[in-house]
Amino acid sequence: MDELGLDNELQQLKGTYQFVADLLVQYSFKIAGALVILLIGLWLANKVSQLVARQFEKHQIDITLSNFVSNFVRILVIVMVAIVALGQLGISVTPMVAAIGAASLGAGLAIQGMLSNYAAGITIIVTRPFVVGNTITVKHVTGVVQDIFLGQTLLTNEEGEQISIPNKHIVGEILHNSFANKLVETQFTISYDTDPEQVIQSIQAILQASSQVYQEKACHVGINDFASMGFELGIRYWVPTQSYYQDKYQTNLAIYTALKQQGISISCPVKEIHLSH
Structure with missing residues (x-):
């Protein structure tokens, strides 16, 4: 019985070996061809992607759009090469494409929010509103x-x-x-007894001499309104966004100090309360 079992195992191993050998003989060239096609395709995808990126850089196109297009082209070339490689192995991609389409439809319904973000991202990259x-x-x-x-x-x-x-x-x-900048808007009130032109000129001089204020855009100082306590002056100027609050606070302090040195006081808001007996 032991010799019979050993013979059966040898026959099974021999049959397995013969099957693998026939399979390699039949498909070895196809597998090798598919691997060669895949390696050449990966090399070609990287070269085409780099070529697209260089063209975008040459024409000084936004780096975000350049990265998106070059990566998309790379993926597209890889997918096309993979389809050719599968065809070399004799594998039909038609059922696979249909299955991927059906799966994509179900996944699309499940991740609708994510897809809407991606679609909006493509719109931002292409239209470049910022x-x-x-x-x-x-x-x-x-x-x-x-x-x-x-x-x-x-x-x-x-x-x-x-x-x-x-x-x-x-x-x-x-x-x-x-x-790269952000607008600062400030209002304060001065007495009607104060010369508004003097105050406006003083503030404009401070803004023009300030290193915190972005000088490429004009600063505006003027009478914003006529309040019950006096002239309401409005100030508009630009500062770098990264130091917005720091520059705003320092500029406000410089304006207050200059007005104080000139003896100009800022009116305090007054609220009237009437008590009925």
Whole structure:
């Protein structure tokens, strides 16, 4: 019985060996050809991607759009090469494409929010309403654009916080882009006995001499309104977004100090209260 069992095992091993040998003889050239096609395709995908990136850089096109297009071209070439390699092995890709399509439909319904973010990201990259380094305000959130991804846009503020905004909340919303700077608006009241032209000239001199104020855009100082306590002066100037509050506070202090040295006082708000007996 032991000799019979040993003979059966030898026959099974011999049959397995013969099957593997026939399989290698039949498909070895096809497998080798598919591997060669795949390796050449990967090399070609990297070369085409680099060529696209160089063309975008040559024409000084935004780096975000350049990265997106070059990566998309690379993936597209790899997919095409993979289809050719599978065809070399005799594998029909038609059922696979149909299965991927059906799976994509179900996955698309499940991750609809994510896909909408990606679609919005493509819109941002193509239309470029802002680029890295710009200051944007969307839905009452302000920050400097640090990076733009397909799914989200990253902002940073003066405190060093990182703010992630899903791209679907940017596209279709009211978007403010002040590039690298942010507007400062300040109002205060001076007495009607004070010469407003003197005060306006003093403030304009301070703003023009300040290193914190962005001088490429004009500063505006004038009478904003006529309040019950005096002239309400309005001040508008620009400062770098990354140091917005620091520059605003220092400029306000410089304005207050200069007015105090000139003997100009800022009117205090007064509220009248009438008591009925």
